[in-house]
Amino acid sequence: MMAAAGLPKLIVETDAEALARAAAERVMARIAANPGRIAICLTGGSSPKRLYQLLGGDSWRDKIPWERVHWFIGDERFVPEGDPLNNMAVAREAFLDRSAPSGHIHPIPTTAENPDRSAEAYARELQSFYGEERLDPSRPLFDLVLMGAGPDGHTASLFPGYPALEETQRWVVGVPKANVAPFVPRVSLTLPALASCREMLFEIAGHDKQPILTRLFNGENLPALRARSNGETVWLVDQAALPEGIRGGR
Numbered sequence: 001m002m003a004a005a006g007l008p009k010l011i012v013e014t015d016a017e018a019l020a021r022a023a024a025e026r027v028m029a030r031i032a033a034n035p036g037r038i039a040i041c042l043t044g045g046s047s048p049k050r051l052y053q054l055l056g057g058d059s060w061r062d063k064i065p066w067e068r069v070h071w072f073i074g075d076e077r078f079v080p081e082g083d084p085l086n087n088m089a090v091a092r093e094a095f096l097d098r099s100a101p102s103g104h105i106h107p108i109p110t111t112a113e114n115p116d117r118s119a120e121a122y123a124r125e126l127q128s129f130y131g132e133e134r135l136d137p138s139r140p141l142f143d144l145v146l147m148g149a150g151p152d153g154h155t156a157s158l159f160p161g162y163p164a165l166e167e168t169q170r171w172v173v174g175v176p177k178a179n180v181a182p183f184v185p186r187v188s189l190t191l192p193a194l195a196s197c198r199e200m201l202f203e204i205a206g207h208d209k210q211p212i213l214t215r216l217f218n219g220e221n222l223p224a225l226r227a228r229s230n231g232e233t234v235w236l237v238d239q240a241a242l243p244e245g246i247r248g249g250r
């Protein structure tokens, strides 16, 4: 474990499997830290899939107090809720549908007429859950926010150079076009909404993440570097993703 100056806390794991297990431990630790109602914001993409399988597997499932945990999603592809590209559908299939009370699963609705309407509906749902229309810095919206980093440095559906990245008021925005595949419109939580958490946990694994991780380590002002928790921000990284020159360290 090490912390690089100016960067979030960096934790290096041997490989993707160890990384998913470390992420599952952190999910459990966040749950254990809150004796009340817990809000976890999940993410899409391929990186969290193993974590989701672990949380749905026998050794972890029974340890989760399902009746206290609510599950949200940080961004969504604007496709039907059962579509394999739908981020929440992936989480539901991997672990939520088997164990979580259905009222505790909070998908971004994609039946609205367009992503902007969908974003407004999700903002209302988040605000109703939180109990306020404004975020109180002393009371985070989420206990834990999971994140990934795309090849262009995007996170959630906040792409480099897009106006959504500069949003300071709204909690959720429509994103008309994605910068990477799948090139469908998106709906995304904004940086201030995502920041309102006790912990933001990035999972970044595999050799194909090395180029973007190198750029992030070099301090390029990309969305994945700008996304920070008001509490703790942690990058869980595996050896294969580490930039040349710092491999082998832990």
Ligand SMILES: O=C(O)[C@H](O)[C@@H](O)[C@H](O)[C@H](O)COP(=O)(O)O
Pocket (backbone or CB within 6 Å): 043, 044, 045, 046, 047, 048, 075, 076, 077, 087, 147, 148, 149, 150, 151, 154, 155, 156, 157
């Ligand atoms: O909807 C999405 O695609 C995501 O939420 C997105 O932000 C993802 O986390 C990154 O693109 C990393 O994706 P991978 O894990 O597939 O590399």
